[in-house]
Amino acid sequence: MTRKTPVxxxxxxxxxxxxxxSPAQAQDAAPVxxxxxxxxxxxxxxxxxxxxxxRVETSFGGSSALARQIRDGAPADVFLSxxxxxxxxxxEAGALAGDELVFARNRLVCVAAAGSSRTRGxxxxxxxxxxxxxxxxxxxxxxxxxxxxxxxSALVSLGLLESFGPLLVGQQDVRAVLHAVxxxxxxxxxxxxxxxxxxxxxxxxxxxxxxxxxIEYVAAALRGARNPAGARAxxxxxxxxxxxxxxxxxxxALP
Amino acid sequence: MSSAELDVVLLSVRVAALxxxxxxxxxILAGWALARWRHPLLPLLQGVVMLPLVLPPVVTGxxxxxxxxxxxxxxxxxxxxxxxxxxxxTTACVIAAAVVGFPLxxxxxxxxxxxxxxxxxxxxxxxxxxxxxxFLRVTLPLALPGVAAGAVLSFARALGEFGATIVLAGxxxxxxxxxxxxxxxxxxxxxxxxxxxxxxxxSVALALAALLLTFRLSARRRDP
Numbered sequence: 001m002t003r004k005t006p007v008x009x010x011x012x013x014x015x016x017x018x019x020x021x022s023p024a025q026a027q028d029a030a031p032v033x034x035x036x037x038x039x040x041x042x043x044x045x046x047x048x049x050x051x052x053x054x055r056v057e058t059s060f061g062g063s064s065a066l067a068r069q070i071r072d073g074a075p076a077d078v079f080l081s082x083x084x085x086x087x088x089x090x091x092e093a094g095a096l097a098g099d100e101l102v103f104a105r106n107r108l109v110c111v112a113a114a115g116s117s118r119t120r121g122x123x124x125x126x127x128x129x130x131x132x133x134x135x136x137x138x139x140x141x142x143x144x145x146x147x148x149x150x151x152x153s154a155l156v157s158l159g160l161l162e163s164f165g166p167l168l169v170g171q172q173d174v175r176a177v178l179h180a181v182x183x184x185x186x187x188x189x190x191x192x193x194x195x196x197x198x199x200x201x202x203x204x205x206x207x208x209x210x211x212x213x214x215i216e217y218v219a220a221a222l223r224g225a226r227n228p229a230g231a232r233a234x235x236x237x238x239x240x241x242x243x244x245x246x247x248x249x250x251x252x253a254l255p
Numbered sequence: 256m257s258s259a260e261l262d263v264v265l266l267s268v269r270v271a272a273l274x275x276x277x278x279x280x281x282x283i284l285a286g287w288a289l290a291r292w293r294h295p296l297l298p299l300l301q302g303v304v305m306l307p308l309v310l311p312p313v314v315t316g317x318x319x320x321x322x323x324x325x326x327x328x329x330x331x332x333x334x335x336x337x338x339x340x341x342x343x344x345t346t347a348c349v350i351a352a353a354v355v356g357f358p359l360x361x362x363x364x365x366x367x368x369x370x371x372x373x374x375x376x377x378x379x380x381x382x383x384x385x386x387x388x389x390f391l392r393v394t395l396p397l398a399l400p401g402v403a404a405g406a407v408l409s410f411a412r413a414l415g416e417f418g419a420t421i422v423l424a425g426x427x428x429x430x431x432x433x434x435x436x437x438x439x440x441x442x443x444x445x446x447x448x449x450x451x452x453x454x455x456x457x458s459v460a461l462a463l464a465a466l467l468l469t470f471r472l473s474a475r476r477r478d479p
Contacts (some may be wrong), residue, residue: 062441071306089445137325137343142426144443169343170426170440180425185342 031055032080032230033075037082037146037206037217038173039106039192044080045248051237054230056078062145062173070095077225078234080217082106082174082192083146087218097228099221103238104252106149106215107193110138111201113184124205125160132187139177139189142167147174150212151190157211158172194251217252256453259428260437264457267433270345271413274352275406278360280401282409283402286364287394308358311419312465316351319423323350348431356409362382363408367401368394404472411465419468434458 036044038060048056052225059066067086070076079085080103090096100116109129112119118136122128132138141148146196148170155161159183171177174191181189192215196203209215219238221231237243256264289301307315323330323341333341341347371394379389395402417435424431424441438454441447 062443064445068442085445135338135340137340137425137427139425142440142443144440144445144447165428166430168427170428170432172443183324185320185324 019231030227030230031057032227032234033057033059034078034079034080034234035070035074035076036060036080037063037066038148038175039082039195040080040131040217041175042198043247043252046246046250047237047243050242051234053233053237054227056234060173060175062141062147064142064144064146065172070224073224075226076222076225077227077231079220079222081146081220082215082217083213084150084218085146085149086217087220090220090222095223097221097223097225097231099232099235101219101235101238102216102217102255104217104247105244105255106252107209108147108154108190108212108215109193109196110188110190110204110207111178111181111196111199112188112204113181114200114202115187116184116187116202119188119204122204125155125158125164125207128188128204129160129163129167133163134166136187137169138167139165139171139180139186141174141190142170142172143179145173146215147177147190147192150215151207153213154190154207154211173214197251216255256457257450260450260454262429262436263437263454266345266348267414268461269320270348270433271356271410273349274340274356274413275360275410277306277349278357278409279402279406280354282357282360282405283364283395285361286398286402287368287390287404289361289365290368292369299331299418304361307355307419312355312416313422316356316419316422319347319354319419323347324424330424341426342423343427343431345430346422348416348420348433351419351423352413355416355419356412356442359412360409363401363405364398367404370401400472404469407465407469407472411462411469413460414465 004106034044034048034056036058041060044058046060055193063081063086066079067081067089070079079087079090087100110125114171119128119131122131140151143149150230151159155164169186171180174195177189178191178195178199179202180186182201188204219235221228225231248254285304289297289304320342321327323333325342326341330341341350376391377388379393384392415435417439420431420433421436426432426436432440434457435452438451440452441451
């Protein structure tokens with residue numbers, strides 16, 4: 001008998017302790033959940049590390065997929081989109097809290113696996129096409145994913161989308177494009193200039209900014225936030241000199 | 256349904272049909288071996304055959320990409336032989352669909368071959384037919400409803416294949432964008448949901464039709 005008592009007694013004590021602790025702790029420690037475009041992975045991880053107001057939980061993916069998750073009620077406090085388009089989509093869906101900010105810009109480039117000889121010196125999109133047609137494959141982010149939309153607009157402006165069509169392999173986000181190219185699975189791929197810096201790839205050429213809509217990163221506080229104050233604080237953090245310095249160091253242009 | 260969506264459906268049906276066609280002969284051989292052979296290592300063979308049924312399809316796709324990727328030895332051997340590539344082509348879709356549908360085909364064939372009375376085969380042999388002749392004229396015809404049921408079931412599975420396909424074949428419009436890949440893509444597109452729903456409806460209809468056909472074929476097997 002006496003041997004058995006400690007277990008229930010202990011669990012009751014533990015339960016009481018948990019109950020006493022949990023409401024207060026949940027208030028204090030409600031994390032700021034940041035859903036961010038895949039291209040922001042490293043820089044947002046770093047920015048989250050330097051954010052003191054609350055713990056930050058990050059998750060990364062194509063802005064399109066993240067926007068849809070937010071619209072469908074996924075728990076999130078802040079959305080960092082690689083395109084104003086998906087922020088506008090959430091605004092229409094009534095999912096934004098009102099605080100928004102363009103905090104970075106980017107450029108679009110075409111990359112190949114480091115040292116790959118097949119695409120060396122192609123010069124531009126036309127040259128790439130001539131070099132790898134007909135059995136080559138070029139990675140591009142899927143339709144709707146900002147990196148894919150920018151790249152498709154650029155190819156349309158260059159009058160090359162139709163010729164590239166059968167060569168384009170869709171990937172769920174820009175980092176999937178980057179890593180498929182880096183592994184040598186595909187001859188080339190369209191990624192942001194900042195992505196090209198973090199992988200073993202060579203930049204073949206840039207898709208000039210006149211050929212596609214401006215690449216703007218928009219931060220938005222979300223209406224469904226469980227930590228609205230934390231969300232606003234995170235947006236302020238993005239405006240801070242330290243954050244701007246970090247974004248610049250990662251290769252982003254600042255507005 | 257737009258012509259692009261129709262293309263997606265036709266591609267899916269073509270890929271699934273090719274996958275079943277390619278796996279039919281190996282499937283019959285494997286089903287027969289698993290039903291008739293007695294060997295201590297047989298469960299291992301069965302395990303390997305059934306593996307794609309329980310492995311996450313993405314893992315199957317990764318293993319296939321590991322073998323057949325453009326920068327891999329097998330992929331390069333293929334390139335040397337045929338001048339083409341496997342990964343990110345319709346061929347890759349067919350391979351992914353065939354591998355993932357194979358266990359369903361083999362299992363249906365194995366079960367129907369187990370249902371064939373071995374004495375009928377013995378009689379055939381005693382009347383002077385060779386083993387191949389006996390297999391083709393006695394065992395296979397009797398097991399045919401199971402073969403058909405397995406073919407339809409693996410066809411349906413092939414139609415729905417996504418995980419291995421997206422890894423090995425990617426998402427190439429007109430070439431590897433099958434129904435599941437197209438639905439996945441449309442979910443990323445603004446206002447893509449109505450088109451996605453149309454494809455979802457086609458997908459449900461095809462899958463249900465295939466299942467009903469399988470039930471019919473299996474029922475016929477039970478009461479000859």
